[in-house]
Amino acid sequence: MKNIKNSIGLIIILSIFIGCSDVVEFDPHDEYAVTELDYLRTASDYQTMAVSCYTPTQWLNQIVVIGDIASDNAVAGGENASDVLSLQNIDDYDYQLLANNSTLEDIWKSAYEGVNRTNYLLKYKDANLLGETVLFDGKEALYGEILFLRAYYYFNLTRMFGDVVLFTDGKLGISDFGTLQRSPQSEVYAQIETDLLAAISVLPTTQSQKGRVTKYAAQALLGKAYLYQEKFDLAAAMLENVVNGPFSLMTSFDGIFLLEGENGPESIFEVQYSNGSPYYNWAGQTRGQGNYAVQQCGVRGLNGAAAMPYNAGWSTNLPTQDLASAYEDGDQRKDATCFDVAAYAAANPSLNVTFQVAPFKNTDLYNKKYLPRKGQTSGQIELNYENNQRIIRYSDVLLMAAEANLRATNKNLSKAQAYLDRVRDRAFGDTNHRVTATVQAVWDERRLELAMEGDRFFDLVRTGQAATVLGSGYSTATKGLFAIPQREIDISGITQNAGY
DSSP: SSSSOOOOOOOOOEEEEOOOOOOOOOOGGOOOOOGGGGSSSSHHHHHHHHHHHHHHHHTTHHHHHHHHHHTTTTEEESSTTTTTTHHHHHTOOOOGGGGOHHHHHHHHHHHHHHHHHHHHHHSSSSTTSSOOOOOOOTTHHHHHHHHHHHHHHHHEEEEEHHSEEEOOOOOGGGGGTTTTOOEEEEHHHHHHHHHHHHHHHHSSSSOOSTTSSHHHHHHHHHHHHHHHTOOOHHHHHHHHHHSSSSSSSOOTTTGGSSGGGGTTEEEEEEEEEOOOSOOOOGGGGSSSSHHHHHHHSOOOOEEEEEETBBOOOOEEEEOOOOHHHHTTTOOOOHHHHEEEEHHHHOGGGOOOOBOOOOOOSSSSSEEEEGBBBTSSSSGGGGGGOOEEEEEEHHHHHHHHHHHHHSSSSSSSSSHHHHHHHHHHHHHTTTTOOOOOOOOOHHHHHHHHHHTTTHHHHHHHHHHHHHEEEEEEOOOOGTTOOOOOOOHHHHHHOOOOOOOO
């Protein structure tokens, strides 16, 4: 990871001991240099394992892609109807196929790997496997990061799949399979709240390493969790802490998504990526250090003069013309979100731009926020883009706080108006495009501000707009939830969501 070193090389070796009085006692060190008992003996061990708890956040980049493809913001695109079939199925609402969707299964496994890692470290907070207590400065704050991460993994699981398997006592073992049960979503959210409140109590407001979780990140995620549960009074109060924090909106909206804009003044939580150790395993394309989702967004067959800043890609995750049309004239977010390559080529004749029109589901637009750029990848270029994914931005918090204040028991219309005004003023560069703060106005603004960042589908579901906006192809029987991977059902015996 960028700044947080990708030191995952923590292989836990399970040793089987056979106790018998007339057998020579087996020492696992005879066969292995390091065993599980050797871990968590020093502060460095705890810190290294904490970094490994961050790593599965990198593997979840397809949630951002799905969050727009499943909505009216984007289409799957690609080379043909069978290209990245898992995304085509989601785009086309092929509900009968989604239980065997490879991308959904990968997200499920990745999030639970994150849960497993955080649970393991939490289990041995007070004493390691030998019963030793390891004390060091910053340990409580470090565990605040771990609690945030567990909450983040469960938040993504429950907003995608609803009732999910909830466990907090350690890693799942082989003996657990066949005994698992799905917990009600309310219980999952209760655990998320518990973890985040505990994290908030110990996390610092700033970190020396960019990318590490802060108190503000935990408050923002908790406010978002409250909003998803329609706990608007709690959401408004929690988000106010972040609104009044040390954040500001960048003048240039486009600049947020440049390399130099990473971890900038409006960044609250970003998933960190790097390209320092090129990764070549195509079978594990989401498991490299780089952000695989960037390559998906690029213009197919793009070429031009050396001065052209963009690399070619796969024409996947294409913004719709419906999204582009939703922006008003003068809104800088349109060009920063929807890249019209033909218009770009015409406006820059000296670059000699050539490209292939997207062969499938072409919209003539590309995702500008994560468009692959030269100099930001290495080795196997498709798998090693270092672009961070912006998960929670300050403008997101302002809009969540505006909505919460409009829907709270004790509404605060002036705050809601002020927060909405700040977002729109930045978008247009003036104060002449303000609109009255209503709930619908804030929802509409979220689409424009956060387009192609993965929130749109989940916003439509939680606000009850999905059926109306998405039309007849969308099945209300699913309640906006994705299918539990069939492989998980077969192995663990858990139930499937309705509508599949």
